[in-house]
Amino acid sequence: MPPVSRLITRGCLLLPLLLSAGPAMAGGTGFYPNGQIQWEYLSQDGQVREAKWYDEQGRLNARSIFRDGHQVMSEGYRSDGSLEWQARELGEGRQEITRFAPGRRTELRYEVAAGQADGPSMLFYPGGQPRQSVTFRNGIPHGPARTYYENGQIESEYAYRDGQLDGPYRLFSPEGQLTAEHAFARGQLP
DSSP: OHHHHHHHHHHHHHHHHHHTTOGGGSOEEEEOTTSOEEEEEEEETTEEEEEEEEOTTSOEEEEEEEETTEEEEEEEEOTTSOEEEEEEEEETTEEEEEEEETTTEEEEEEEEETTEEEEEEEEEOTTSOEEEEEEEETTEEEEEEEEEOTTSOEEEEEEEETTEEOEEEEEEOTTSOEEEEEEEBTTBOO
């Protein structure tokens, strides 16, 4: 999560300065002391359409796409040029963050509101199958959760309430048979 915050913050600090200069100045380029491009804002019809940030060697670090003056997507890249993360605007201050393993395989997907995990999250196996799903509220696990075997069968299902296990906790075999069941109450086994 830190690379997303760091790069989104970098863009959020530079973009308002450029936009406040008015539509005629909505595009622009900044440079490192070594002459490499540090950032560039590409505009069309007086509005920023895309923003890009580079490292001192000229490699793309991140980019953001804008529609009608609003950021709709951002991406961050590894030093080898591969996609590391993507943040899509969902509206009403919410984003969906996807983190990629090398080779563009989805590793993790979660929703964010007010800078905290909020809503469904999903961790994936290397083959792309779901590994774990957890629901968050204000950065704290709250709601249904599951773990999965690599064959896709549910391994366990449980729920959180304000960050603590609460309610039935069921364990299943790789064939889908219930093997154990426990009941938690605010993080404790009675």
